[in-house]
Amino acid sequence: MSLDTIHARRSIRAYTPDPVSDAQIDTLLRAAMAAPSAGNQQPWRFIVIRDPAKKQAIADIHPHAKMTPEAAVAILICGDPSSGRYPLFWPQDCSAATENLLLAAQATGLGAVWCGIYPNDERVAAFRKLFNLPEAVIPFALVPLGVPGEQKPPADRFNSGFVHFEIW
Numbered sequence: 001m002s003l004d005t006i007h008a009r010r011s012i013r014a015y016t017p018d019p020v021s022d023a024q025i026d027t028l029l030r031a032a033m034a035a036p037s038a039g040n041q042q043p044w045r046f047i048v049i050r051d052p053a054k055k056q057a058i059a060d061i062h063p064h065a066k067m068t069p070e071a072a073v074a075i076l077i078c079g080d081p082s083s084g085r086y087p088l089f090w091p092q093d094c095s096a097a098t099e100n101l102l103l104a105a106q107a108t109g110l111g112a113v114w115c116g117i118y119p120n121d122e123r124v125a126a127f128r129k130l131f132n133l134p135e136a137v138i139p140f141a142l143v144p145l146g147v148p149g150e151q152k153p154p155a156d157r158f159n160s161g162f163v164h165f166e167i168w
């Protein structure tokens with residue numbers, strides 16, 4: 001993956017009806033699980049969602065995930081803080097996995113968007129119920145993805161004012 005992939009990644013919220021294969025999803029999940037995590041505890045878990053009824057149900061419970069029914073696949077990234085030695089770091093760990101997944105989508109010609117769930121209590125409760133999650137598992141983010149149905153230019157957000165050297 002080149003730096004171009006990082007700079008070209010944008011949130012893609014429109015998709016063509018083209019399918020996304022299991023092999024493509026496998027590639028994305030391998031990239032997600034290649035992320036760093038505190039103490040290498042890997043608290044991330046994933047649900048791959050293709051069922052149209054489930055995708056519609058997601059659009060009904062998440063106010064900013066209305067694009068989900070159009071996406072070939074949605075991946076629900078969950079955290080299981082009970083599984084490791086550094087339980088407080090699970091949101092950072094899941095963030096790293098989510099970003100890796102987005103970059104892998106970009107690198108393989110797919111379009112995706114990060115839809116936030118945690119720490120919004122209402123969304124957490126709704127996703128917990130919809131996906132029958134075990135008590136210890138927390139829904140973290142949803143990534144709808146598919147063949148891009150929209151193109152966006154790279155966003156140059158470099159701001160030298162955000163950078164300090166040696167001291168604030």
Ligand SMILES: Cc1cc2nc3c(=O)[nH]c(=O)nc-3n(C[C@H](O)[C@H](O)[C@H](O)COP(=O)(O)O)c2cc1C
Nearest residue numbers: 009010011012013064065113114115116117152155
């Ligand atoms: C934590 C987080 C939550 C987000 N939640 C949503 C969301 O619920 N729905 C959505 O359409 N985009 C969501 N986004 C995408 C942002 O709106 C988007 O990344 C931002 O506007 C920058 O645009 P870009 O991704 O195209 O560079 C989220 C992004 C992050 C990091």
